[in-house]
Amino acid sequence: MLILDVLAPAALAGWIYLAAGHGGFWRTGGGPVDTAEPRAWPDVVAVVPARDEASVLPETLPALLAQDYPGRFEVVLVDDGSTDGTAGTARRLADGMPDGAAAGLRVLPAGERPDGWAGKVWAMREGVAAAGEPEFVLFTDADIAYAPGTVERLVRAAAGADLDLVSRMATLGTRTPWERALVPAFVYFFALLYPFRRVGRPGARTAAAAGGCMLVRRAVLVRAGGLAAIRGALIDDVALGRLIKRAGGRCRLDLDRDVVSRRRYPRPADLWDMVARSAYDQLRYSPALLAGTVLGLVLLFAVPPAAAVAGTVAGAPAAAVPGLAAWTIMAGTFAPMLRHHRLSPLRAPTLPLVALVYAAMTLDSARRYHTGRGGVWKGRAAVGRAAR
Structure with a gap:
C-alpha cells in the first residue's frame, strides 16, 4: 500500500494535467473551422x-x-x-x-x-x-x-x-x-x-x-x-x-x-498486427523510449484502478481517493471517443485493461523488430534495405 500511496497521487496529477492542459486531446475534433467557396475551384x-x-x-x-x-x-x-x-x-x-x-x-x-x-x-x-x-x-x-x-x-x-x-x-x-x-x-x-x-x-x-x-x-x-x-x-x-x-x-x-x-x-490478431507493425517505429526504435512508454502507461492507466480497489479493500484512503479520482477523470476523457463510435460510455472504466493490451502490442512490436520481423505488411518488408 505504501507504493500505491505514492503512485496514486502522481497518477492523479498526471490526469489533471492531461484533462486540463494537454490540448483538449479528448475532444473529437480540431475546433471550429472556417469554410469558404473558392473564387475558382482548384484541380x-x-x-x-x-x-x-x-x-x-x-x-x-x-x-x-x-x-x-x-x-x-x-x-x-x-x-x-x-x-x-x-x-x-x-x-x-x-x-x-x-x-x-x-x-x-x-x-x-x-x-x-x-x-x-x-x-x-x-x-x-x-x-x-x-x-x-x-x-x-x-x-x-x-x-x-x-x-x-x-x-x-x-x-x-x-x-x-x-x-x-x-x-x-x-x-x-x-x-x-x-x-x-x-x-x-x-x-x-x-x-x-x-x-x-x-x-x-x-x-x-x-x-x-x-x-x-x-x-x-x-x-x-x-x-x-x-x-x-x-x-x-x-x-x-x-x-x-x-x-x-x-x-x-x-x-x-x-x-x-x-x-x-x-x-x-x-480476429484479435488482425488488430494486434496493425499496431505491432509500426508501434516501435513510432518510438524511433529506442529501448529507452520503449521503457518510458510502458512505465507511463502503467502509471497512468494501471495504477488508478489498482489504487482505488486495493485502497478501498484495505481501508487506505491515501491510495483509494486519488486512485478513484484519476480513474474517473480517465474514463471521462474516454467517453467522447466512445460516443463518436456510437458505443456506450459505460465502457469507459475498462480503458485500463485496453491500455495494458496496447502496452503488450508495443512490446511485441519491439520484439518483432529485434528478431528481424518488424514492419512486414502483406507479406513484404515495408521498407527497403537501405532504410535500416
Missing part, C-alpha cells in the same frame, strides 16, 4: 496506393469516383504489386458506373521500389508523379469510403482557413467485440500523442495527419522536399504532417464520420 487529384485491395474496393472506389466536386477531380490508383487482381477490379468498378465516371480514373502499376523507400510512400510518390500539377493532392487509402460531398468540404476548409494540409481521421469499424473493445482506444491514444487542436495551431510543435484522408497543397509539398523527404517512413501520415508543418504549412486534423474505413479486423 484535385486523389492518389490511392493499393496492394491486394480487390476485396474492399467495391465498398470504397465507387464513392470516391462519384464525388460531385465542382472543379476538376481525378483519381489515380497505384497498383503496388498486387496479386489479387486489384487493377482489374478497379477498372471494372469504374466501367460499371454511370455518367462517364470511368474517365476520372487512371490505374497504373508502381515501378520497382528503390532501396530505402517504404512501400506505401513509394506508391504515393508514383501517384504524385502521374498526377501532373493540380493545386491539391488527396492521399487516400484504398479502404476509405467517402460520403457524398466530402472532397468539396475538404477544399472549402482549405480555402476558408488558408490551410496546406487538411486531414480527416477515418472512423474505423466496430462490428466485432474485439473491434468495439480496441478501436476507440486506438484513436484515443493517437489523439493523446497528437492532440488535434495542437496540430492545427501554427506555433505548436505538434504535427500529424491521418493517412486515410490527407488533402495536401502540392506547391507546399514540393517546397518541403516532396515525398522523398519521408521515403523511409512506416508511419507516413505523421511524417507527412511534420514535413508540411516544418515547411511553414498550416495544418488541420479532425475525426470525421464522413470518412469511414471499410477495413475489417475480424
